[in-house]
Amino acid sequence: MNSLASLPPSLKTLRWKELFVVTLEINAVQHAGNGIVIGAVGGGKFTGSRLSGRVLPGGADWQSFTSDGAAHLDCRIVLETSTGDLIAMTYRGIRSGPPEVMARLSNGSDVSADEYYLRISPMFSTAAPQFDWMNRIVAVGAGQRLPQGPVYSVFEIV
Numbered sequence: 001m002n003s004l005a006s007l008p009p010s011l012k013t014l015r016w017k018e019l020f021v022v023t024l025e026i027n028a029v030q031h032a033g034n035g036i037v038i039g040a041v042g043g044g045k046f047t048g049s050r051l052s053g054r055v056l057p058g059g060a061d062w063q064s065f066t067s068d069g070a071a072h073l074d075c076r077i078v079l080e081t082s083t084g085d086l087i088a089m090t091y092r093g094i095r096s097g098p099p100e101v102m103a104r105l106s107n108g109s110d111v112s113a114d115e116y117y118l119r120i121s122p123m124f125s126t127a128a129p130q131f132d133w134m135n136r137i138v139a140v141g142a143g144q145r146l147p148q149g150p151v152y153s154v155f156e157i158v
Helices: 099-108 129-136
Strands: 016-033 034-045 053-055 060-066 071-081 086-096 118-123 140-147 149-155
Touching: 016 053, 016 060, 016 140, 034 071, 034 149, 086 099, 086 140, 118 129, 118 149
Parallel strands: none
Antiparallel strands: 016 034, 016 149, 034 053, 034 060, 053 071, 060 071, 071 086, 086 118, 118 140, 140 149
16 A cells, blocks of 8 residues: 555645636526526636636536535636637536535625635636647636636646
8 A cells, every 4th residue: 555655756745836817707697496506707807927818708607506505616718818819718616615604605795715615627728829738737726706706816737
């Protein structure tokens, strides 16, 4: 049986580098029933040292709520870089926390990110040669649900 101590250094920790911060604007919310809520993404922006631009309108942020109040996220958006290139970004994630915190979030209150858990695992797809490297990375993000929509710090795992 392998223990962490017996592994090479590259397998003992994760290394990361900042990719970007993305802010989504949710224009409308649809309650589909059975714990399904769909947020219509009306736009947004992303900024980072390697790429920046805007989030195009038309994406959707699907949320499935479980009996314990946790939200399982399934989102699809399109990023348009400052150079006009398009990058499809999809992510799955989880938002959970104490019932009173989750109730404040669902009421549209501005709740500190330290009061609950919001993590995502984005994947990217693009035909743009200068951003082709994004097709082959693993990324993670930590977020906060603001009244107008979520904001995520996204990191490439290296």
